[in-house]
Each structure stands twice: as C-alpha cells, then as structure tokens.
Amino acid sequence: MANDRTARSASATPPAAAGGVAATLPAPKKKHYSLLTRRDTITLWLMAGIPTLVVIVFILVPTVSSIVLSFTSWNGVGAIKFVGAQNYIDLVQTYKPFFPALAHNVIWLLFFLFIATPLGMFLAVLLDKNIRGTRIYQSAIYMPVVLSLAVVGFIWFLIYAPEQGLLNNVLGRTEQGNQISWLGNPSLNLWAVLIAASWRQVGYVMVLYLAGLKGVDPSLREAAAIDGANERQTFRHVVFPVMAPINMVILVITVIESLRAFDLAFIVNKGLNGLELLSTLVTNNIIGEASRIGFGSAIAVVLLVISVGPIIFYLFRTLREEIQ
C-alpha cells in the first residue's frame, strides 16, 4: 500500500508541472470562476476561512507574539514594558543554562544526523532487498515508532535505573557506591537519553526511506546491472541521486526533530542537570511559579530563528511546483 501511495504521489508530479501550460491559457480558469454562484463563493470562503482562522489564531499570532514579547519584561501581570534587547543580553551574559542547552541541541542534532539517520537509511537499504524475513526485521525496528516518547522514557528507565535497571544489573554495578547513574550523572545522561531517542528515530527514518526506495524505478537498477555496476555502485550512482527529494525531506525531519527534542529530557529530570535543551528552558520559564514571559519568549525566539532555515528550505522544496 505504501508502495502504491508513493507511486501515486510520484505520478502526481507531471500534471502539476504542466501547470505552466494552463497558465498560458487563462480562459478556462476564468470560465471556472464565472460558473460559481454567489452561494458557492461564500461556501468556498468559509471552507478555507475557518481552518485558516484556526491556524492564524493559535499558531501564527502566538509565533509573532513570541517575537514581540521577547523585547518586553512582562511577567504576566501589569503593563507590558519594552526593554529592548535586554532579555537577549541576559540570555547570553547571565543565564547559565543557555549555552549548555544550545550545545545539547547541537549534540542532539549531530547524533541524529551522523548516527540515527544513517543507521535508519542503511537498514532500509538492506531491508529493501528480497531477503528472507525482511518483513519481520522491518517490524522489529519499526515498532518503537508508534510509542510515545513518554513511554520510551519509561521503558528505558527500566534499563537505566541505578539499582533495579537492567544495565547496572548486567554490569554488576548495583551496590551503593559503585552504581552508575546513567540518568543522573550530567556527563552521561544526555548520551543515555540520545540512545533512547535514537531507538525510535532509526525506525522512523527506516520507514520513510524504505517507502522512497520502493518508488525507485526498477528499470534503472536493471540498466545499471547490465552496465556491469555492482550493488554498491548502483546505490551510489543510480539509486541515491534518484532519492534526492527524500534525502532532503529526511534531512529536514532530522533537524526539526532535534529542535523539537523535549519529552524524554523532561520526563527524566525536567530538563535540568545535564539535560537542558532550548525547549525545556522555555517550558521551565513559564510553568509553575516562575512566569517570566518576556524572558521565556526570548529563548523561544532563538529556537524559532534556528528552525526558520530548515522550514523555509522545506517549503521551497515541497511547494516548488506551486511556486513556479
């Protein structure tokens, strides 16, 4: 089914690309419009207007407000006072967790980029071949994808727990004094959490990449085989370039997922003590008693600025037919 879907979305390209032809013939378009009655026009406006309003009110307005509020010292009550770039100066100069959080987000990204994502792609390439048991292998690696990160956190807690955890029991480090605190030690816990996060990410990338590989025209591989290319050469020079659009999507997903990293760090220790991330800093600045809205917004804007690059890149890649 996935295969069928991929083929369908691939075949969707030619008619859309042929949009250029329609543009030179504006006549049918106009006719189309004139056929709409007044009621139809109102219906269309409502059908597009209601969802748009929802997105504007709950996504666009908060995004813009984040930017505006980041230049204020608002704490949720009283008048909103503008303080210029003060929040950003504080962030860089006096707020201790900021640079660790930024570094952890970067480490998260690099770990996904160079370990989880390539492993997922590698497994997809292996499992795309007609080997015995491929369905079972695929299922095993894909299983964590459906689990919530909160559940993932719980399941890995059973492995990392100091006294009752699998790892320390296997290593014989359960005694007080020689326990390894996988989730408590600030120089270890980020790596422990990254392994748990990758457990899920690898399957996610594998599923996406497999779908892409199934969409590669088999005649290309055949042609390469006739030309005497071996498997590795075929992949490098034929399959991988054809997969360019999916490689890009996976790259963007990897970046976005690393910026979104939150649940695991928060469920382990509220994103403190070695697990600071930009996302946990934002959250810790607004929930509970500390309602530092201006300051929290400044951290959110940093997160926004980093996300904007990959988002724009993704928009242009996926909507380029429409843009042209």
Place this chain on the structure above:
Amino acid sequence: MTAGAAARQKKLRRAGLQAFLITMSVLWVAPILWALYTSFRPYEETARLGYVSIGGVYNLDNYITSWTQGELPKYFLNTVVILVPAVILVLFLASMMAFTVSRYSWRFNLILLMLFTAANLLPQQVIITPLFRIFLALPMVAPLSDNGVLYDQYIGIMVIHVAFQLGFCTFVLSNYMKTLPKELNEAAVVDGASVWKTYWTIILPLTRPALAALATLQVTWIYNDFFWALVLMKSGDRMPITSAMNNLKGQFFTDNNLVAAGSLMIAIPTLIVFFALQKQFVAGLTLGSTKG
C-alpha cells in the same frame, strides 16, 4: 575466481547479512521484551532473586496494581474525550481546506499552503508562551469550559491539537486531491452541483484512503502527545494519559515492576496500531514525505 568460489562468497555474504539483521532486530525489541518480562514478576520475587534472573512466581498482579493505583482508567477516559473530537475535527477542517486549495485556483493558494506547512513544522515551544496567555484570555462558554477560558480544559487541549495538526493534514490531503482528475469538478458543475455537494459527495469519498491513513496517524500522534496538556492544563485529574505519565512515575509507581506494567498498558493502544493498522500508519507517514 571459479563459479563455485563466487557462489560460496555470495552465500557467506547472505549469512553475514542475516546475522547482522537478526542482531539488530533482537537489540531493537529487547527493551520492550525486558519491560514485558519485568512486568510479570512481583516485586518481592525480583528483590529476592534480582532483576536479571529466571524463576519464582510470574503473575499479573503488577497490571492490576498499576491499573488501580495509577488510576489509569481515569486518564484513558480523559484521552478519549480529547482525542476523538480532535481527530474528527482536524480531518474535517483539513479536507475542506485541501479541497479549496487543490480544486480551485485562488490568489492565496500558495501563501495559505506555506502558512499551513510552516505551522506544522514549528517546535511546540516556540508558540507556547503566548499560547498560554491566549488560553487564559479567550472566553469559552459553559458546557465546553467550566472556568470560562480554554486553559485547564479538555476543549483547550483538543483545539490546540486541531490547530497544530491542521497543517500536516491539509498538506497531505491537498496533494492527494490534486491527483484526482479535474474533470470531476467540471462534471459536477455541468450537473448543477453546488461547491459543497461536489466536496461532500464526489471528492471526499474518493479521498477515503488518505483519510483513513491520516486518521490512524493522527490518533497515534495525539495519543502520544506529552507537551500540550503538560503546560496548558493544571488539574492533574484532567490530564490525558501520556501527559499524566509525568506524575505517575514518582507518585504512583513505586517500583520498576509497576512502571513496566503501567507503561506497557499505556502503550497498548499504540501497539494495536502497530499490529493491526501498520499499513495505514506507514501510508500516512510516507504520504506526507515522499512527495518531492
């Protein structure tokens, strides 16, 4: 190289590949199997024999205890109250939006698609601070909200799920609808069908496969969301199950055996998706990404 040697080498490589894949698969399911194994053993048994051991008593006590002690039914119900209307509403709104942008040429088509797609990619924390204030400020009528606003209400969590998922669903559905022949609309116009009738009786039924795949994906994602209710709800009593896990660990689950049983029970709905609706789920995921 003789033909025999080449064949032998090929066989060897196949065996190596199988060994690698078996190792990876075992590694991948091991954490879940470990949780499953721990969940069947009473705490006293693991305390006596150690966690890494075989033997002693195996039973379902941990499931019963975590079910009652963790008050799981209450949290499951909270999830249902939020999840069901959210999925229906997001698919309804997204299909209308997708219908207008994919079947009619508007001036704003591109800008709207951009807005929707970008909205879907933002990290949740970028919007949470102002959103928190909006939830405190926007008035809500009585049957939907018992405190007059969106904050700390089922409706609030449902609304933000709808808003946040609209982008992805619209993107996927409009791509799907674009593949349906244009003539369908023209035929409908010739028959004198209204825009609404064209959407409801012609386009929407043809979109059913994409809707099914998206519904599966949305159920899983909304069920799995941890963040929205964590910040936008105050009453622990109203939290959906996944967000409630934040309190469950320390407060209710006193030992790892209970944690194991509890987390597996919380995973059951998504594991059902994994075993029964795998095709739909994967189709939904790839629908959103393979369109290059």
